[in-house]
Amino acid sequence: MDKPTTRTDPRILRTRQLLRDAFIDLLEEMDIEKISVNRLAERATINRVTFYLHYKDIPDMLEKMADDMIEDIHQVLDRSTVKSDSPDVINTTMLVKLLEHIAAHSKFYKIILGSRRTPIFTERLLRLLTGLISEGIDKRGNDSVIAKANIQKDIAIWYSSAALIGTIVSWLREDMPYTPVFLAKQFFLLRTLQDPKD
Amino acid sequence: MDKPTTRTDPRILRTRQLLRDAFIDLLEEMDIEKISVNRLAERATINRVTFYLHYKDIPDMLEKMADDMIEDIHQVLDRSTVKSDSPDVINTTMLVKLLEHIAAHSKFYKIILGSRRTPIFTERLLRLLTGLISEGIDKRGNDSVIAKANIQKDIAIWYSSAALIGTIVSWLREDMPYTPVFLAKQFFLLRTLQDPKD
DNA sequence: TTCACTATACGACACATTGTAAATTTAGTC
DNA sequence: GACTAAATTTACAATGTGTCGTATAGTGAA
Numbered sequence A, B: 001m002d003k004p005t006t007r008t009d010p011r012i013l014r015t016r017q018l019l020r021d022a023f024i025d026l027l028e029e030m031d032i033e034k035i036s037v038n039r040l041a042e043r044a045t046i047n048r049v050t051f052y053l054h055y056k057d058i059p060d061m062l063e064k065m066a067d068d069m070i071e072d073i074h075q076v077l078d079r080s081t082v083k084s085d086s087p088d089v090i091n092t093t094m095l096v097k098l099l100e101h102i103a104a105h106s107k108f109y110k111i112i113l114g115s116r117r118t119p120i121f122t123e124r125l126l127r128l129l130t131g132l133i134s135e136g137i138d139k140r141g142n143d144s145v146i147a148k149a150n151i152q153k154d155i156a157i158w159y160s161s162a163a164l165i166g167t168i169v170s171w172l173r174e175d176m177p178y179t180p181v182f183l184a185k186q187f188f189l190l191r192t193l194q195d196p197k198d
Numbered sequence C: 001t002t003c004a005c006t007a008t009a010c011g012a013c014a015c016a017t018t019g020t021a022a023a024t025t026t027a028g029t030c
Numbered sequence D: 001g002a003c004t005a006a007a008t009t010t011a012c013a014a015t016g017t018g019t020c021g022t023a024t025a026g027t028g029a030a
Helices: A010-029 A037-044 A048-054 A058-081 A092-104 A106-114 A119-143 A153-173 A180-192 B010-029 B037-043 B048-054 B058-081 B092-104 B106-114 B119-143 B153-173 B180-192
Strands: none
Touching (some): A037 A048, A058 A119, A092 A180, A106 A153, A153 B153, A180 B153, B010 B058, B010 B106, B106 B119, B106 B153, B119 B153, B153 B180
């Protein structure tokens, strides 16, 4: 946002990083309900009052973290979109990029997406993917299998995006037993059974 | 459990019902983090201490409610299983029953499944459906499209169960714009594109 | 109806958590 | 090295938590 004008104070970055790391740490150990500002500050080795200089409360902190996550993913996807030549908005290249990004930060994503204790993150990712899938279906128009089979567009979107995010979450929970490339191929095999256009 | 031996004290049933109703009420108004035992007891018009006679804390109460939900759904599905003649474990009849049950208690389910604030419930339902879908795939064996297309069984299960539960959740969130029968048919159209056996 | 039983209500307690408000110290910027 | 802003420290009121007795009142059975 204001990156070009003013650089952010390193102390701010440090504190926020400490808080986020501490949060992931604690979430690994206990349920989210048990994470108090007290414990969080203690684990982050910062003063409790300092927390309130950065976030309104813990839910607020979660939202900010989710914002950052979405921003990261957006960057990963935007970069790969350039190389795309598929008619679909989500193609194998993009999915592989996404899965590789998740795998590269698997500690974070496993806790944040895999444990169903922080629905905000899954929620946001679902929204992002829903948008992409919706665009994809729009682009294909009336000659797609979905249109031919008389399937409501919105239902197809519900179905596909939930399937995608659910597959990713399960993959994370099982500690990523397949490579990103393999999983992406499998996913498109399953999807291709629905619509052979890819 | 102990139904045949001793009948449960109606005061217990009353208190628990008051607590559960109050909880749904509050969840409609505010985020789950803001629901304290204080507020809950006040809304339920019972004494705060009485809450602790029934539940350890709020997360414990949620678990018990999720248990009840799964039990209800099990009953609905078990009844309909009898009428089944399809080779699949989840068939249209069952899905319709499930959707009708959800629609009949839509206020509860919309809040509990639709708002992503109570992941325990979605979690449990996902586990239930995963089991059923897994059985279905097992029964079909090696002649299914999934096997033919060289798709890993576990990935297919992740995909299908997430798609199913996600579709239901989205349907609830949009205030059930389709009838249970229609949605079930659409769902099996989407699934049939994967495996024409149903 | 009477009576034993037990769920609920009530008041009180120690303790943790929250959110805010100073004044002060520390560290980064220019 | 001086200015600025972040972080610390201490303190405070308000709320929430979990657990005591003890009193009250609804329940089911004799």
